[in-house]
Amino acid sequence: MSTLEVDTVNATESFRHAMRRLPSGVSVITVGQGSDVSGLTVTSVSSLSIEPETVIFGINRKSSAWPILLRHGVFGVNVLNARQAEIAERFSGRGGVKGAGRYLGAKWMTKITGVRLLTDALAALDCEVDDIIERHSHDIVIGRVRYVHLSSNRSALAYWHGKYLEVTQNSGTGTIPDSVFSTT
Numbered sequence: 055m056s057t058l059e060v061d062t063v064n065a066t067e068s069f070r071h072a073m074r075r076l077p078s079g080v081s082v083i084t085v086g087q088g089s090d091v092s093g094l095t096v097t098s099v100s101s102l103s104i105e106p107e108t109v110i111f112g113i114n115r116k117s118s119a120w121p122i123l124l125r126h127g128v129f130g131v132n133v134l135n136a137r138q139a140e141i142a143e144r145f146s147g148r149g150g151v152k153g154a155g156r157y158l159g160a161k162w163m164t165k166i167t168g169v170r171l172l173t174d175a176l177a178a179l180d181c182e183v184d185d186i187i188e189r190h191s192h193d194i195v196i197g198r199v200r201y202v203h204l205s206s207n208r209s210a211l212a213y214w215h216g217k218y219l220e221v222t223q224n225s226g227t228g229t230i231p232d233s234v235f236s237t238t
């Protein structure tokens with residue numbers, strides 16, 4: 055078995071490699087209302103507490119969604135299914151699409167707070183900001199869940215070693231073909 059030592063010179067690179075080994079679920083955070091909307095793809099979503107129902111995620115303050123999140127004080131957590139890798143790519147900003155353009159080509163609904171929720175996400179949570187903790191380049195956002203939408207979809211989108219994976223209960227994992235990322 056080989057081990058990689060963390061030295062101070064390469065600490066950042068070693069840390070990046072370590073985090074690439076952590077398999078994560080992929081969610082899209084939606085923010086804003088009307089034409090004042092944006093969103094971002096995240097792997098940092100986690101549940102904080104069950105009672106009350108709260109979630110937590112990290113957001114880079116340079117992200118275009120950050121000022122909109124602060125203005126409206128509400129957000130959606132859309133847990134992506136395995137067929138939504140293209141949506142994850144769009145909301146990661148890699149194709150250069152900004153703001154409301156990121157929402158095109160998918161079905162959205164609103165529930166209590168007014169943020170858009172993906173109708174066929176594996177799960178969608180309508181949340182109000184409970185608290186924001188500023189730390190380094192990111193804010194840690196705590197959200198109170200106001201509405202839960204569940205779909206019958208059974209395969210999840212995960213991210214591991216810089217690639218999207220499909221996670222299913224029956225057949226384990228499989229890679230998402232690169233062809234889904236054709237940006238036409």
Ligand SMILES: Cc1cc2nc3c(=O)[nH]c(=O)nc-3n(C[C@H](O)[C@H](O)[C@H](O)COP(=O)(O)O)c2cc1C
Pocket residue numbers: 080092093094095096097098099112113114116117118119145146147213
């Ligand atoms: C798989 C994946 C996970 C990400 N997770 C996070 C995250 O947890 N927090 C964050 O701030 N950005 C995360 N990002 C980056 C944001 O999606 C990206 O910076 C943002 O959408 C682009 O910002 P823009 O709206 O300014 O273009 C992630 C990107 C990818 C592809």
